[in-house]
Amino acid sequence: xxxxxxxxxxxxxxxxxxxxxxxxxxxxxxxxxxxxxxxxxxxxxxxxxxxxxxxxxxxxxxxxxxxxxxxxxxxxxxxxxxxxxxxxxxxxxxxxxxxxxxxxxxxxxxxxxxxxxxxxxxxxxxxxxxxxxxxxxxxxxxxxxxxxxxxxxxxxxxxxxxxxxxxxxxxxxxxxxxxxxxxxxxxxxxxxxx
Numbered sequence: 001x002x003x004x005x006x007x008x009x010x011x012x013x014x015x016x017x018x019x020x021x022x023x024x025x026x027x028x029x030x031x032x033x034x035x036x037x038x039x040x041x042x043x044x045x046x047x048x049x050x051x052x053x054x055x056x057x058x059x060x061x062x063x064x065x066x067x068x069x070x071x072x073x074x075x076x077x078x079x080x081x082x083x084x085x086x087x088x089x090x091x092x093x094x095x096x097x098x099x100x101x102x103x104x105x106x107x108x109x110x111x112x113x114x115x116x117x118x119x120x121x122x123x124x125x126x127x128x129x130x131x132x133x134x135x136x137x138x139x140x141x142x143x144x145x146x147x148x149x150x151x152x153x154x155x156x157x158x159x160x161x162x163x164x165x166x167x168x169x170x171x172x173x174x175x176x177x178x179x180x181x182x183x184x185x186x187x188x189x190x191x192x193x194x
Contacts, residue, residue, distance in 0.1 A: 029058050029071055031189025037064030038071075051080040053169075056193065067182055071175040071190045081170035088143060088163055127151050135184065140164040140173075140191055144180055160187035166194070 028040040039061070043054040055073040062068045076084055087094070127150040135142040142162040149155040160183040162173045171194050175186035 027056055027193075029056050029073070029190050030193045032058050032060070032071055032186060037061070038069075039064075051078045052076055055171075056190070067178055069175060069177040069182060069186055071173070071186045073171065073173050073190050073194050075166070075169045075171050077169045081168075084172070085163065085165075085170050088161065089141065135160065135162075137162075142187070144184060146180065158183040160184045162187050162191045 028034070028038065032038040034040075037060045038058045041057040041059055043057050053075040055075060057072040058070070060067075060069045129148050129150055131146045131148070133144050135144045140162040141164060142160065145159045145161070147157050147159075157176060157178065158180045159174060159176045160180070164171060173187050173190035173194060175183045175190060177183040177186060
């Protein structure tokens with residue numbers, strides 16, 4: 001009798017926890033349904049930055065999808081929105097280089113800290129090439145960013161970013177996939193569900 005009580009209490013506690021957390025998951029993206037492997041991610045507590053709102057984030061894991069992917073819809077406001085719109089409109093290639101430089105600087109700091117602690121340093125980051133092209137349409141402005149490995153032939157990732165104004169906010173739909181066609185199709189699905 002006693003063990004049944006503990007199991008019932010655990011089931012009840014688990015149900016209450018799941019019920020309390022259910023509002024943290026985003027609505028998902030209509031064009032990327034769960035029946036095709038897409039899973040909404042919990043966004044309620046992820047984004048704590050002022051001026052940034054996560055509307056939907058979905059992920060398609062390798063086990064459920066032929067091609068792994070990620071898609072999201074976010075909204076920015078104020079100065080953050082103006083900076084992002086300016087970066088995407090004027091020079092998206094410069095934005096890509098800035099992110100790559102930031103990642104390289106952080107990796108160099110980690111290697112330096114590991115040397116000080118006399119730990120084995122992590123390997124240098126892989127070399128890559130970035131290509132950025134505009135994909136503007138009637139509905140939104142956009143860029144397609146392809147990052148290709150220079151060290152491992154055939155490895156690449158593609159990000160499609162669509163953006164536009166909605167009142168005083170900048171809405172951004174983005175998708176990351178292995179191919180340009182998939183990234184663009186998934187970003188368009190995210191844009192439609194904004």
